[in-house]
Amino acid sequence: AQKVTQAQTEISVVEKEDVTLDCVYETRDTTYYLFWYKQPPSGELVFLIRRNSFDEQNEISGRYSWNFQKSTSSFNFTITASQVVDSAVYFCALSDFTVGGYQKVTFGIGTKLQVIP
Amino acid sequence: DADVTQTPRNRITKTGKRIMLECSQTKGHDRMYWYRQDPGLGLRLIYYSFDVKDINKGEISDGYSVSRQAQAKFSLSLESAIPNQTALYFCATSDPQPGNTGELFFGEGSRLTVL
Numbered sequence: 001a002q003k004v005t006q007a008q009t010e011i012s013v014v015e016k017e018d019v020t021l022d023c024v025y026e027t028r029d030t031t032y033y034l035f036w037y038k039q040p041p042s043g044e045l046v047f048l049i050r051r052n053s054f055d056e057q058n059e060i061s062g063r064y065s066w067n068f069q070k071s072t073s074s075f076n077f078t079i080t081a082s083q084v085v086d087s088a089v090y091f092c093a094l095s096d097f098t099v100g101g102y103q104k105v106t107f108g109i110g111t112k113l114q115v116i117p
Numbered sequence: 118d119a120d121v122t123q124t125p126r127n128r129i130t131k132t133g134k135r136i137m138l139e140c141s142q143t144k145g146h147d148r149m150y151w152y153r154q155d156p157g158l159g160l161r162l163i164y165y166s167f168d169v170k171d172i173n174k175g176e177i178s179d180g181y182s183v184s185r186q187a188q189a190k191f192s193l194s195l196e197s198a199i200p201n202q203t204a205l206y207f208c209a210t211s212d213p214q215p216g217n218t219g220e221l222f223f224g225e226g227s228r229l230t231v232l
Contacts, residue, residue: 006159009157033219035220035221037221043205043225044223044225044226045207045209045221047221050220091159091160095219104150104162104165104173104175105150105162105221106162107152107159107161109157109158110159
């Protein structure tokens with residue numbers, strides 16, 4: 001069975017601080033996908049990134065960066081120089097991998113990030 | 118207009134009532150999903166469908182049923198609503214083909230309150 005653990009339920013930081021959101025996953029599959037989604041206070045779910053299990057390169061997109069470590073089954077998300085607009089709930093997710101795409105996506109419980117001005 | 122549309126967006130009902138949440142999409146995706154979101158529990162998969170003839174239970178399907186009326190439509194029903202089904206429900210689609218991001222495209226959510 002797949003499992004995603006986001007141990008930090010709530011984090012508060014002061015604007016401009018860096019913050020890292022942790023994600024640890026469990027799967028028996030050798031190939032799989034990992035995702036991060038953002039849910040701002042307005043409620044919609046916004047896709048941020050997908051990472052394949054066979055691609056362990058870290059990724060940076062503006063102030064966002066992701067660190068994928070297969071050895072520790074972690075896929076952590078760092079926001080550099082946080083802004084108030086980063087305040088949201090962030091979900092880490094895991095899916096299996098089959099020919100033609102994954103079957104289903106399992107989400108963590110989410111980490112609520114509050115950035116204080 | 119949104120690519121994935123859910124109706125109703127908000128609904129208050131009473132215990133024992135039958136409720137249907139509808140989802141339609143214009144993305145042309147075969148795969149559709151229903152998730153429920155509860156505080157502290159994240160998003161949990163209720164049902165998913167890979168085409169009109171393929172429907173699968175998720176982790177919390179008890180008390181729910183679904184219908185895939187067409188490629189573009191996927192409805193979630195609560196035959197006899199109970200208070201612990203009070204939650205925010207999301208419909209989603211995906212097209213996880215090579216070359217795509219494989220992301221889920223979510224509707225705006227349907228907030229259901231069962232009194």
